[in-house]
Amino acid sequence: MTMLLVLGEYRVIGTEPDGDTITFLPTDPLAFGRLKDAPVEVKNGVARARLDGIDALETHYDRTGPRMRQPAEFGDKAAQELLTFLGFGNVQRIGQRVVSADPPQSPGWLLTQGGDAFKRCVALLGTGTPPGADGTELQVDVPLLRTTANHHLLKTGLVYPGFYGKLPRELREELAAVTRQAREAGLGLWPLDATTTPAGAFVTGMASLTEVVILPKLFRRLVDHFNLVEQSLTGFPAYLAGKEDTVEVLSTRTKQLSLAPLVQITDGSVVRMTAQPEDTVFAEN
Known part of the structure; x- marks a missing residue:
């Protein structure tokens, strides 16, 4: 199955990124318009990117009541690991909101099949040289998956897997394998x-x-x-x-x-x- 490649930059100032969600500004403002069957909401030029295949500990869950969080150690570590992977350093927060970072934005790319029920862009996140031209449809294989933040976070054991039906079987099996490896090695959250x-x-x-x-x-x-x-x-x-x-x-x-x-x-x-x-x-x- 192919995914849409979208180039742009990650932004964190004034947002509350956690271990599986971050703000993304596409280079082409109309990039997500190609995703007709699973739309992605874009506000003020930016979209919320939800990492496909993972589920990080909640740092500020408030869908049905006051904010709640899971144990801070691993929720915060996953959030920091994601920002570090995406190129951010010296991240300062007040509460969960980022007030400064070096740099304040970081170039990157994502691969997506569309949005979720909340119109967040469900995606594989990458940095560095893009694997193709902006707006192209790519066949995503395991070697490409291994370059993404999604794979990295599961490999460190700082997040759980969270699989949904659209994730191709080959990619899901790779993510399941690194999950088991992290658990067996006692990495990250798995000992607890x-x-x-x-x-x-x-x-x-x-x-x-x-x-x-x-x-x-x-x-x-x-x-x-x-x-x-x-x-x-x-x-x-x-x-x-x-x-x-x-x-x-x-x-x-x-x-x-x-x-x-x-x-x-x-x-x-x-x-x-x-x-x-x-x-x-x-x-x-």
């Missing part, structure tokens, strides 16, 4: 990950979520449940069952209509998933 461990994550309410390292998608669902339903896990399975999270477990070739069948709750306060993150592929909403 509780997503699928037998002990699971001890969750007693909203405040406890800031202390456990779990898959960000599961974190977001827990936060939304606590904000919208109740401060206990009693109704969490029913809440999950009502969400549109169509997911395939690759190893068993089974499809579920929600995360509910993949999440176990024991003793009223222990949550764990039964499938590894790299073994799941979600349908685009």
Whole structure:
């Protein structure tokens, strides 16, 4: 499958980049207009780029209530690693907002098949010499994938994989492989990950979520449940069952209509998933 190559520059001043989202200014203001089936929103000339195939710990999640974050150590490290990879140094923040960086913008390119439900550009991010001309359609192979920030972040173990159906199988399998390598080597967040461990994550309410390292998608669902339903896990399975999270477990070739069948709750306060993150592929909403 081909992806659209878009040249431009990454910008951080006045924004809140995290480990999987950053602002991108395309050289051609009409570049994303070619993506008719999955549009990308461009405001004041810039788009939000969401890194394909990864899911970084949340640093400022507030979709259903006050801002919440996962353990700061790995959320902040992933954000810093992404900015360093993209060419930014001496990044200074007030809260999550970047107030200065050297340089304030950095040239780069991205490869995309379109936007997500929030019209963010879902993309592979790169720097240095572009792999082609601006606005061309490229066949993306594993060697090209290995030059991207997406691959780098998973290789360091600072982020989780987050696979959706449009990501080509060959690329997904490469990202899954580097995820397993990072886990087996004990890199980054993996020594503290509780997503699928037998002990699971001890969750007693909203405040406890800031202390456990779990898959960000599961974190977001827990936060939304606590904000919208109740401060206990009693109704969490029913809440999950009502969400549109169509997911395939690759190893068993089974499809579920929600995360509910993949999440176990024991003793009223222990949550764990039964499938590894790299073994799941979600349908685009």
